[in-house]
Structures are given as structure tokens and as C-alpha cells.
Amino acid sequence: MQNKSIGLFLVILILLSACVPTKNIEELAVVTARGVDITEDNQVETMLNIIRFDPEADSLFTSNTGIGNTIKGAREEAADRTSYNLVEGQINLELYGKEAAEQGIFRFINGLIHDSQVSDTMKLAVSNVSAKEIFNIENPNMPAVGEHLDRLIEIEVKNNSFPPATIQDFTRVKTTIGEDPLLPLIGLVDEKPTIIGMAVFQDDRYVVDISLDEGFLMNLFLNKVENKSVEMTLPLQPFEKYKINTIGIESKSLEGEEFHINFLTTHGKSNTKVESLEQLKFKTDTYIEINLTEMSHPISIKHEKAANLLEKEIEKKLKKQYEELFKKVQEANADVFGFGKLYRSKTKDGKITEEEWREKLPYITVDFNVDVKLMHTGTIQ
């Protein structure tokens, strides 16, 4: 009796599992990347990179476009023109065209958060032309542009070149009061989609862009940085007395006014404090440990004095770069450094609105304090 009823249960359970909707992989078209543009009549135009597991097709990759009032609407429109089910769970990259980004991208992101099918680790990027131009590049080495960009961004983030740019990071920073987000900026270099810098947002609108070097500075400010190689140009004049004299050749002064170095940042972090709430003064201490890897001119840093001089010059340079970067984003009234959230956390009741902070932002002053420590100089001194 007992066995019979258990058997009955099992049969019912097995039969009921058919009630779950099935999805055969051959019938699916998996969207891997999407480009979003705004058309002249304010509709959304999307470009889709699609993978199809159709054994009869020549290539795995295809693309499609769609127009609609919402992102989902545009997808539906695109789906009308394919004989496959378009599924969105695997979108790894969404690229916003310049115009769309300037008008604000939160309306698109909102739809992505609503839908639990969308992966939260999806990356976002902005292009300095329309997304269509990037997606329409014909390159035999690059069957799917979206895939290529996705990998490009992933590698750069892994190498600590700039802060991570997933949808999670973006929405989190965007909705935090007193902090504005950054996204990688994609441009065309020699007809090839490349990361050319970072797009700075004010709230969800793209306002100004910064270079990739400045992207590293931002990452150093916001996160802990390890194992990142950096190139820097320093003035030559202070190092004149440390030049290397080769025996037998009459020493002549070093050529040029500047020289280039390359160093590996083995460890870097920043700590920002509010110096004065009333006067809106902030102070940032950045500490990095570096290993010297390359120098364009023969300069000896055998002596501690030379090493100290080098550290000091790098500090000076970084400080200047930070100040320039800060001035640039402050003029755009975008708080990518997140001084506002620090300010908020130090106020008494912790209540400050985004608008109130935007009014204060142009008047804040920041003291950037960089401390460089030269750890090793490689196999030569």
C-alpha cells in the first residue's frame, strides 16, 4: 500500500514537470549585446548582437535592429523580423549612443532592473558617436562587436585601468546622494571600436569625458589598485646630476626637456576626509607603492637622494593631474569623486538632497595629497 502510493506520487511528479515551459536551445536566439540610440522623433532604436545555435546557418553571429518607444518594445519589433525566440538573459554589454547618453540613460536602465531575467553583471558603456556606427562596423576579425567590447572592458577593469562598469555599479553610484557615475567611453580609432576614455555623468546624463589616464586616477581614488602599469612624463632638469656617465665618452648633458618613465603600481589606495563642513574643505591622502620598470633616459637612481627626487617628482605630477581632473569635473558639476556622500555622512542628521549638494559642489575645495613610495627599481639601479 505504502509503496503504491509513493509510486503514484512519483508518476504525478514526473508528469507535472512537463508543465514547466521548455526552451530548446536550437529555437533560441541569444542576444549578447545591445546598442541603444535615440531617433529624431524620440523613439528608441536598438542594435542587437545575436548568437544562434542553428546547425544550418553559416555563422553563429547575426545582428538585428528594432525601433520602439521602450527598449522592450524595440526588442519586440526586432523579434517580429526573426523566426527565433529572442532571449535577453545573456546580454553582457549595453552601449548607449552619444545622444541617448546625453539625454539620460536611466529610463533604459530602469527597464533592465525591472526585469529579473536581465543579468546584473551586465556592463554598460557609452560611445562618442551613435551606437549604430559602432555596431555597424564590418570587420572579418570581429564577428560580433558587442562581444569584442565586452571583453575589452573586462580586461581593462581586471587590469585596474578604470572602475568597474556593471549595471549594478552604475545604478548604485547614480542613486547614491552625492556621487555621480562613470562609464567607459567607446570611440572609433582606425575604424576599430576602442576604449578611448571615460564618460562622466551628472546624475544619468553624460556631460563630459576624461582620458584613460584620468580613468586610472579615478580608480585609484575610488578603489584599491594593484598591479597596474602606468606611464608618466617628468621634467628632465632636476635629474641632471644623476645622469649616467659612460666611461670613455665625454659626458654631455641629457637631451630634451622631459623624459618618460613607466612604473608598476603594486599597491595603491586613497583616503578622503572632510576637513571642514562649513567651508566645504576636503582632504585626500593617496598612497601608492611603485616598482620602476622603464626609463627613457639613462638616469641613475642608485642614491637614495635620487630615488627621493623621483618620488617627489611623481607626487608633484600626480597631484597636478588630480587637480586638473577635479577642476574639469567640478566645472561640469559632476561629483564622480563622491565628496557629497562623505559630506552627507558627516552631517548631523544625514539628510541632504541631490539638488542641495549640486548647489554646494562648485564651491568645494580639495587638497590632494599624494605619497609615492619607490619600492624596487628592477634588476638595474
Added chain:
Amino acid sequence: MDINLKVKKNLQIRAFYLFFIIASIQLGVGIIGAPKLIYLESLQDSWISILIAFIYIVAVVITMFFILNQYENADIYGIQVDIFGKWIGKFLGTIYIVHFGIALLSVLITYIEVIRVYIFPMMSNFVMGFLLLCLVVYGVLGGLRVIVGVCTVFFLLSHWIVFLLIQPSTRMDITHLQPMFVSPISDLLSGAHISAYTFMGFEILFLVYPFIQNKKKAKLPALLATGWTTLFLLLITIITIGYFSYQQIERREWVLLSLIKVQNFTFVERFDYIVVAEWMMIIVPNMLLLMWGITYGMKRLYKVPQKVTLYSVAVIMSFACIYFDEHYRIQSTIDASANYGFWLVYVYPFLLLPIVLIKKKWIKKKEEKSNAK
């Protein structure tokens, strides 16, 4: 109806398992959304709210033990009949049964909604409910000892989810938790009130107590279990507040699943699917204990065979699932369960205790009098 129970030796459980019983029934669907609800009330000071709730719960649990210890081997159904007489006692017992019923329904439909939003949007509520109830019926047929076994095994099998919180916790923004100590006391208390639904379930102690073998050692595991759930909720709440911004928490329904959605591993790209499925291991012991409470109550109060109640409740529940397919309906059921349960679980024991003590004194006096005669 016997007030004190005689439990056969082979049906008894050791006090140590009380930890798993209480921890399993407390951790349920509530915890998926609770951090958000608490945060909306008491903002960055939510952790204080949770600690307040914990202190209150400890007081309630101790009171419950105090009530139970006044009797030789009784459960709440028996105690109520003893104190209030047959009619009122049975009526109050029925309230407990209805409470378990609503709690069971709210757990069931909330979990089905999570599945429908995250994994199978087209899935029929009836099928999901039926499948889950099959498991529940099968488990409850095994009796309390099987249920306790399920609680223990599933507790151990499901807690690896904590490790998934490591990644978000490394990316917390500490400024979201600052400035501290700014929420007024009233907000902190309403935050603690909101967490009542999540912490609910330890009232099962009133039912399983007669089954415990070594009753003297029962207090520690019960309190440890509530401590464990508090710690769990505290951890999730702090990570949630640190990881998400105010606006994000405000707009999300299930913050815990959003936290887990952030994970990305090379072997599994979408961890939320696994966690939603895994959550069944947390839900099933929950439902088993509630269902057992219902069937056992019906048997004690009205002498209905446990199997009859079990099958009929399962049928009613699986059809009820069809009706509760709308988000707002589900929400109002949860609210009803929370409001109704609050008075029963958190306030009622304090009212019951003085009555029990008075009655005991009264009987003692009476006995002394009759002895004197």
C-alpha cells in the same frame, strides 16, 4: 481532553534539536524582503531595530518557557483549555490553528511569486503549489521526528548561501551606514515591529515542548536559535544597506536576491537561479512545521485524525494558490499574517503568564484547604 500529554519514548526528541526546529521555522521567505522593510522605517540605524527586536524575542521565549514549566507536560492547546475552560480554550486553540494556516499560505504564495518572477514567469500557481504541497504532505506523514530530521538536514544544507554574501560585502560603501544614531526611537521601534513577521515562528515551541526529552536543557538551544536568526538578519541588513543606495533599496522587492544577483562566477553566471531553487530547502521545513501544527492542533482540539486534516488542508491550499496570483493580494495576505501573528506571538504570552500563575496559586490554596479539612 487531556491537558498533559503522554508522549511515547520513541516519539520524543532531544532538546538539542530545538535549535534546528526554531531556526528553520524562523528563517523563511520573510528574510528575503525584510532588510528593505526595516530600512525604510529606521534607515541606517536598522541594526539597532533588529537588536531591539531580538531582546524582545528573548523576553517572549523566556516567558513561554515559564508558562510551559508550570505544567507537567502540556502544550498550548491543553493549557488554554485548562485555564479558560472547554469552550474559550478551544476557541483560542482554533485561533492558533488559523494563525498557522495563514502563515503557511503566506509562505507558500510568496515563494511561488518569487519563482514566477525569477525563473518561470508562465508557470501556473496551482502546479507550483501542488508540487510543494506534495512534499509537505509526504513529510508530515512521517511525523514529528521526520520533520525534525528534515529541519536539521536542510538547515545544514542551505547555509552555504552565506558565503555568497562575501563578494557584496567587500564592495560595501561604509558612508551608507553613516551618520549613526540619528533615527528617533519611534522609528527604531517601528523598524523592530516590522521585523516581527520575519522572526515569527518560534511559537511552535508551545507545541513541540511536550515532545522534548530533556526539558531542563531546552532553554539554551531555543535562545541560540533566535540568536542565530538575528545574526543572520543583521548580517544581511548591514550588507544590503552598505551595498545599495537608499533609492535602490526603496524600489526593490527582494533585496537579498538582488544582492545575490551580483555574483558572477565562471562556472555559474547567474547565481540567483540557484539561490531561488535552493530557497526551497529553507521553505520546506517551514511549511512542514506549520502544517504539522495545524494537523496536530485539530487532533488535540477536535479529535480529527491527522491524515484527514493534512489532506484537506493541502487540497484547500493548492486551490487557494490559484486565487493568490496577484502581487497586491499576496502582499495583503502577508500583512494580515504579520498583524494577526504579532498579537498572538509577541503579546499574548505576556497576558497568559499572569493568568497561569494566578490559577496555579489558586489551586494550591484550594488543595491546602482541602488537606486541612
